[in-house]
Amino acid sequence: MKFFLDTANLRDIEEAASWGVLAGVTTNPTLYAREGGRLAEFHGHIQRICDICDGPVSAETVSLDRDGIILEAEELHALAPNVVVKVPVMPEGLAATKVLADRGIDVNMTLCFTVPQALMAARAGARYVSPFIGRFDDISEDGLEHLGNMIVALNNYDFGHPIEVIAASVRHNQHVVAAALMGADIATVPFGVLEKLVKHPLTDRGLESFLADWEKVKNA
Numbered sequence: 001m002k003f004f005l006d007t008a009n010l011r012d013i014e015e016a017a018s019w020g021v022l023a024g025v026t027t028n029p030t031l032y033a034r035e036g037g038r039l040a041e042f043h044g045h046i047q048r049i050c051d052i053c054d055g056p057v058s059a060e061t062v063s064l065d066r067d068g069i070i071l072e073a074e075e076l077h078a079l080a081p082n083v084v085v086k087v088p089v090m091p092e093g094l095a096a097t098k099v100l101a102d103r104g105i106d107v108n109m110t111l112c113f114t115v116p117q118a119l120m121a122a123r124a125g126a127r128y129v130s131p132f133i134g135r136f137d138d139i140s141e142d143g144l145e146h147l148g149n150m151i152v153a154l155n156n157y158d159f160g161h162p163i164e165v166i167a168a169s170v171r172h173n174q175h176v177v178a179a180a181l182m183g184a185d186i187a188t189v190p191f192g193v194l195e196k197l198v199k200h201p202l203t204d205r206g207l208e209s210f211l212a213d214w215e216k217v218k219n220a
């Protein structure tokens with residue numbers, strides 16, 4: 001499984017890239033707003049993310065009609081070769097995805113909550129399908145069970161083009177572990193989760209004892 005960062009924060013993206021584990025970035029309007037983003041600077045911000053991260057960088061469209069989504073998508077796609085256009089699963093989004101896929105533009109279909117939505121996203125030509133986990137948990141449903149169902153359903157068919165499942169709306173380590181065991185291709189995680197994923201108390205304790213013993217070696 002590959003690790004994407006789910007953020008628009010440039011410092012966090014730089015930090016994760018320096019660890020050598022950053023395979024891509026996903027952004028959305030909420031994440032950009034959280035960074036104090038302004039409309040006029042949106043394209044420049046996506047370009048800066050693409051300068052840091054070589055992998056796919058998802059930038060989301062906000063139009064609600066097919067032609068508006070296509071127009072936004074083409075502008076975003078022109079920013080950098082690794083921009084992936086993120087489009088919500090809805091009839092207009094599917095129609096736009098079909099046109100964009102035919103034009104060779106990679107689409108990440110987002111806000112995916114059901115097996116039929118995932119299958120339709122794949123049929124329309126999406127290169128990435130993003131099931132959301134945490135938002136199911138927010139309404140006391142098992143987001144991981146839904147993710148597992150979507151992975152199984154997608155694996156049942158050949159869509160004639162490569163598709164990767166991005167486990168999205170990840171809130172904690174267990175989401176990532178379960179997504180990996182289910183065979184999700186990618187987990188997109190907030191930086192706080194990525195930091196926790198690299199840690200274990202036994203790693204810290206092991207390091208402490210190694211350092212203490214090394215002091216003994218130095219003083220012997």
Ligand code: E4P
Pocket residue numbers: 006026027028030110130132134135168169170188
């Ligand atoms: C990523 O592609 C999604 O937009 C993101 O993971 C949503 O996460 P949230 O449910 O925590 O807002």
